[in-house]
Amino acid sequence: MVRYSGISRYTDQLLRAFARIDTSNEYVLYGLDGGIQGRVPTTNAKDFGPRFSRDARRVPQIHKLDRGMLLGKSANLDLFHGTNYWAPLIRNFPSVLTIHDLTVHLLPENHPRTRRLAHALLPVHCRSAKRIIADSLNTKRDLQRHYKIPPERIDVIHLAAGDEFHPVSREEDLQPVRQRYGLPDDFMFFVGAIEPRKNIPLLVRALYWLRRDGLTLPLVIAGNGKEEYVASLHRLVEHLNLELGKDVIILGNVANVDLPALYSLCELFVYPSQYEGFGLPPLEALACGTPVVVPNNSSFGEIYTGCATFASLDSPQTLAEAISKALAPSSATNELVDRGMKLAHSRSWDDTAAETLDVYRRAGGRRPLSSTRRLPAAHVPSGPRSA
DSSP: OOOOOHHHHHHHHHHHHHHHHOSSOEEEEEOOTTSHHHHSSOSOGGGGOTTEEEOOOOOHHHHHHHTTBOOGGGGSOSOEEETTSOOOSBOSSOEEEEEOOOHHHHOGGGSOHHHHHHTTTHHHHHHHSSEEEESSHHHHHHHHHHHOOOGGGEEEOOOOOOTTOSOOOOHHHHHHHHHHHTOOSSOEEEESOOSGGGOHHHHHHHHHHHHHTTOOOOEEEEOOOOHHHHHHHHHHHHHTTOOBTTTEEEEESOOGGGHHHHHHHOSEEEOOOSOOSSOHHHHHHHHTTOOEEEESSTTHHHHHTTTSEEEOOSOHHHHHHHHHHHHSOOHHHHHHHHHHHHHHHSOOHHHHHHHHHHHHHHHOOSSOTTSOOEEEEEEOOOSOOOO
């Protein structure tokens, strides 16, 4: 059962797209031992193709030194792309840095101490990078506002839903998934990291208000979280006199291959995150023809206006009102779903990869792009990050 993090998904999909659209460059995959082998659904860099190799070292202390200066065979590069917020500070090649969001800076209380410490040098990494890729215009503005990064050095490249995300309608495809997870006939759905920033307690409280108004639709939650945090959700469900396993069903991690069916089975996808640089799960849900509720904060308006029902997160009641609105059959709801599917299928990971290659060209390097280059030592996340 694997639901790898948003940054791992980004890195994996980018590499797979490079394998499809880039026939000249060579790629070295760099990261700790638990990275690509533990969090991405492949066990060998060669699975991406003959032009992909992996930094084979297994000594964590050496990798820690690499945060200052890249050592070993990966040092012979033309470009380094840090997909997980950092690149070596001492190097003889340019770097491109992807910044997904600045929530460690904006919402530090929602992140563990280890992550806050790891991000302490992020402003230095950003200033050191030749170019920065932001998942959204919202993140670009945050970089300008909080880190004083010149806008001309920041490229906005939106993410995409994978080709596997489409409406699943055949009962022979849906029924095994329903049975595997013990799902009710109808439910609303959340998938993502189970952590404070995702605001799941507010969603559970909204369910309580929906129950008071007579709506009996269960809430299914998929994702991984720290044991003590998940236990606090259990206590909240009991405190609200909701029944765990019936009113609120917490699945834990689910298989990525099952996500299209899960999105297609649910009546509504709700994603009440406090802040997102992009917010990929709502796009995946839209690609499957599912109505979506997202908050009116951070990047959501930029990405999902005209395709989703927006909710204020001021109180459980306001979120409950948005959920009721999204569930009500209407031509407006149908139009949102149609627009959402068009949005989700208007862009592919190949588009994201092509735009990323263009950033590599503008970042330059020791050899022109037309020749074969070792490009880039994409950093595979070694620790969990939110979706």
